[in-house]
Structures are given as structure tokens and as C-alpha cells.
Amino acid sequence: MPKRVDHRERRKLIADALMRVAAEHGLEAVSLRHVATEAGVSSGMVQHYFRTKDEMMTFALSVVHEHSEARVTRAVAALGDAPSPRTLLRTMLVELLPLDESRRADGRVALAFLAYTAVRPTVAAALHQETAGLLAFVAGQIRLAQAAGTADRRVDPDRAAVGLLAIMEGLGVYLLGGHYSPETALAALAAQLDLVLGPDEPGK
Amino acid sequence: MPKRVDHRERRKLIADALMRVAAEHGLEAVSLRHVATEAGVSSGMVQHYFRTKDEMMTFALSVVHEHSEARVTRAVAALGDAPSPRTLLRTMLVELLPLDESRRADGRVALAFLAYTAVRPTVAAALHQETAGLLAFVAGQIRLAQAAGTADRRVDPDRAAVGLLAIMEGLGVYLLGGHYSPETALAALAAQLDLVLGPDEPGK
DNA sequence: TCTTTTGCATTGCAGTTGCAACGTAACCAA
DNA sequence: TTGGTTACGTTGCAACTGCAATGCAAAAGA
Numbered sequence: 001m002p003k004r005v006d007h008r009e010r011r012k013l014i015a016d017a018l019m020r021v022a023a024e025h026g027l028e029a030v031s032l033r034h035v036a037t038e039a040g041v042s043s044g045m046v047q048h049y050f051r052t053k054d055e056m057m058t059f060a061l062s063v064v065h066e067h068s069e070a071r072v073t074r075a076v077a078a079l080g081d082a083p084s085p086r087t088l089l090r091t092m093l094v095e096l097l098p099l100d101e102s103r104r105a106d107g108r109v110a111l112a113f114l115a116y117t118a119v120r121p122t123v124a125a126a127l128h129q130e131t132a133g134l135l136a137f138v139a140g141q142i143r144l145a146q147a148a149g150t151a152d153r154r155v156d157p158d159r160a161a162v163g164l165l166a167i168m169e170g171l172g173v174y175l176l177g178g179h180y181s182p183e184t185a186l187a188a189l190a191a192q193l194d195l196v197l198g199p200d201e202p203g204k
Numbered sequence: 205m206p207k208r209v210d211h212r213e214r215r216k217l218i219a220d221a222l223m224r225v226a227a228e229h230g231l232e233a234v235s236l237r238h239v240a241t242e243a244g245v246s247s248g249m250v251q252h253y254f255r256t257k258d259e260m261m262t263f264a265l266s267v268v269h270e271h272s273e274a275r276v277t278r279a280v281a282a283l284g285d286a287p288s289p290r291t292l293l294r295t296m297l298v299e300l301l302p303l304d305e306s307r308r309a310d311g312r313v314a315l316a317f318l319a320y321t322a323v324r325p326t327v328a329a330a331l332h333q334e335t336a337g338l339l340a341f342v343a344g345q346i347r348l349a350q351a352a353g354t355a356d357r358r359v360d361p362d363r364a365a366v367g368l369l370a371i372m373e374g375l376g377v378y379l380l381g382g383h384y385s386p387e388t389a390l391a392a393l394a395a396q397l398d399l400v401l402g403p404d405e406p407g408k
Numbered sequence: 409t410c411t412t413t414t415g416c417a418t419t420g421c422a423g424t425t426g427c428a429a430c431g432t433a434a435c436c437a438a
Numbered sequence: 439t440t441g442g443t444t445a446c447g448t449t450g451c452a453a454c455t456g457c458a459a460t461g462c463a464a465a466a467g468a
Binding site for chain 4: 245
Binding site: 024025026027028108111112114115116117118119121124127128131132154155156159160162163165166167168169170171173174176177178179180184185187188189191192195196199 | 228229230231232312315316318319320321322323325328329331332335336358359360363364366367369370371372373374375377378380381382383384388389391392393395396399400403
């Protein structure tokens, strides 16, 4: 019945253009026409795939998170089987930091959406589950390290997981603002992992 | 020669209105007319005190930072003379977290400006010094605690200071997004202080 | 073949935006 | 008093906004 067009693909094409605009000029520069031009399509087509601007924004927000999720999944898969909790956590968190231009672009968009959702609580609800899942995973890894005897058992895994995610988020913000250099951020993250999991032992 | 009007006061009046608009609807809702209405003045007057919108935004950004600086100064002053590094740091960082509605409003504005400056690097430059100063202060307090023997000397004060600020920033972001409860954030912050300065001893 | 659905482009519109221009009233120095 | 400066208020405008409406070609079913 349809004209054999992949809806999801078109929507992603548009969302990608939106993210490019947002990464360069901020979310306030995102308009139907602007996005359409960036995507190289007519503004009528954008309207065809998103009935309202808000619908487009919400979809783009979900794409942003798919992006970072895919990034992490890929990096973790490259670690091979059964990496140590420390390696796993470091890989994950480093991957989420805006350290190169590609991730900086994504980070700027994510930051813009963060401010966007802070004012639209209904849109933000979907993100809570994601954070909760990530949190549980990190806490689980810390528990694993503790069980293996490499980590100090006096640290509370849940609290430490909250702190670890917060430090990643905070470092990301400071990196985007240009306040810290990548080296500084990486050193701080490594130091935090040392604090939580115990000092690193090169001869693991 | 002037008509005896305090320029700075008028500008702050307008900036306050801007912050109210931004806290409620985001920075994208900030327009000359909107701000003027919120401030209860004519849009012509806003234009009289700010020749361009960008000038208004930049000024408001500086007011936001004066706000949080004043907040911290007041809270620290209330501690009396020579508070312990731990108390001082905790007070400072807690004061910067969006834990009540007043600070949440400020936090939303700060977050919006964070995204704003991330796309306008020239405006962001002024903030670097502030972060650097804060960082040096925190590192100094950690060094003090180490010298007093209460803190583990194996932790690097500079790295730990970066981490502490980042964790504060990250917790703030998650709090604004509603991902964490104030209790969770406070517990995570306390745990981090324990990690950096050593476990708290009630009978100090 | 005819009809219906889908994909997309164009046009139009009411509302909003930043900003310039102009007006006027109050004040101050001469 | 005169002239100049300051402090606004009002109006206007070109550009842009989201969105509805309309048109039309291609494809799929009848």
C-alpha cells in the first residue's frame, strides 16, 4: 500500500540533519525550514514525516540516545569476552565523554536536549529508565569487583555508581565548555576508578 | 547629566525577568518582548539598556554566576571562623546543588546557558577563569586536609578537585532532570567526600 | 481501467522575532 | 531661557516561525 519508502529511515535522515543544526548552532536554531534545508529536502517533506515540530524533537531525542548506546555497545563488544569490571567501566565511561570532535558534536546536542527536557518534564520521563538501567549496571560491576577482592568492600556500590555516572556527566559538561583538557578529564576519571575499585595493578 | 537612574539596577531588573522566563520556559522563550512583559516594562526600555539581544544574554549570564557566587559566599560565611576543609567543601558543594525550588530555578537557567555557551565559544571564555579559581580553591582545601592528617595522602589533590567539581556538576544535571532524589545526590556527595578526605569521624 | 492511498512540493497565513526609527518628556548645564 | 542629553514609549518593518491547505505524481488495489 505504501510507496515502498522506509519511514524510519526518512525520519532518521531528518533527525540527523536536526542534530547537525543543533550541534552547530544550538536547539534554538532548529526550525522546520532550517532542518529541511540541511537535510536537502523540502520543508513539506519534513512535515509529512513529523506532524508537529515537537514530534520531530522527541524523535531526535531518542536518536541521540540510540547513538550513544550504540557507541558504548560497539566499544564494549571490542573488549572481547569477560573483561574485568575495571576495564569495562573505564571503556564505557570514556566512550561517553566528548573527547573527539564527533563525540563533541553529539555531546552538544545531548546538552541542548538536557536543557530542553529540564523545562518539559513530560518528555524527560523516558530518560529516567535509561539512567536507572545504566546505574544498576555500573553498581553491578562494582559489586563484581568487590567479590573478586580487587575493590574496597567498604564503599557502597550504589552510591559509588551514582558518583561515577555523575562524574562522567560533569566531566562531559566541563569538556564541552572547554574548561578541561581531555587529558585532565581522563586523569580525573582514572583517579575516580582508583578510588572506587582500588588502585590499578598493571600486572593484572 | 543622567536622569539619576541607576543603570546597573535597571539592567539587573531586566536580567531577573529574563531568568524567570528562562527558568520556566527555557532560553528559546526569551525574546525582547517576552522579557519586557515579564519585567513589567516596555520593550523599548529593554532596548534602551541593551542594544542587542546578545548583549542582554551576556549580561544575564554574568548575573547567573554572581547569584551562585553570592550563595556560596553567604553559606560559607555562616560557618564561622576556620571551618574544617571537609565542612567547608561540603557546604560549598551542597549549596551549588539544585536541591530546593529556588536553586532549581537557578540551575535550569545555568543549564540553559551551558548549552547556549557550548555553541558560542567566545562567550564561554569568561567562565574558564571562574572554574580555574574554584578548582584551585578545592584543591587547596584537600591539601589542607592532607596536611592535617585526616585525608589519605595518596590521592592527588588536583585530580580529586577536578573529580569533586565534576561530581557536583553531574549531580546537579541529574537532579534537574529528576533522575535522582535530593537524598541520593547528597549521599553520593558525602560518599565522595569520604573517598577523598577519608571517612568522616563524628567525634571530630 | 479506475479509484484510492501514499509521498512529497508549493503556497499561504497569522503570529512572532530582533531591531531601527521616531517621538516626547524630564532633567541638567549654560 | 536655551540647548543638549538622557530615558523612555510607540510604531513599523522585513525576516522568520509553525502549520494548514492544496496540488499532483506515482504506485497499489479494485
